Amino acid sequence: METLVLKNRLKVARAEKNLTQGDLAEIVGVSRQTISSIETGQFCPTAKLAFVLCIALDKKFEDLFYFE
Structure with a gap:
C-alpha cells in the first residue's frame, strides 16, 4: 500500500505575503x-x-496542502 505524504506550498505562500517564518509563527501561535x-x-x-x-x-486548504 502506498503511503500518502502531505506536502505543502507554505514557503511560497508565506513569501507572497512578505512574511518571515517568525512573522507567520507569531500570527498562528x-x-x-x-x-x-x-x-x-x-x-x-x-x-x-x-x-x-x-x-x-x-x-x-487545497492551495496550500496536497498529497504526493
Missing part, C-alpha cells in the same frame, strides 16, 4: 522552528494548525 519543520516536510501540522495557516495566508 507556534514557534519559528515549527513553521520551518512544516516547510521542510519534517513535521505534519495538525488539522487545526493547517486550517489556521490557511486563514493567516488567505489560502484554501
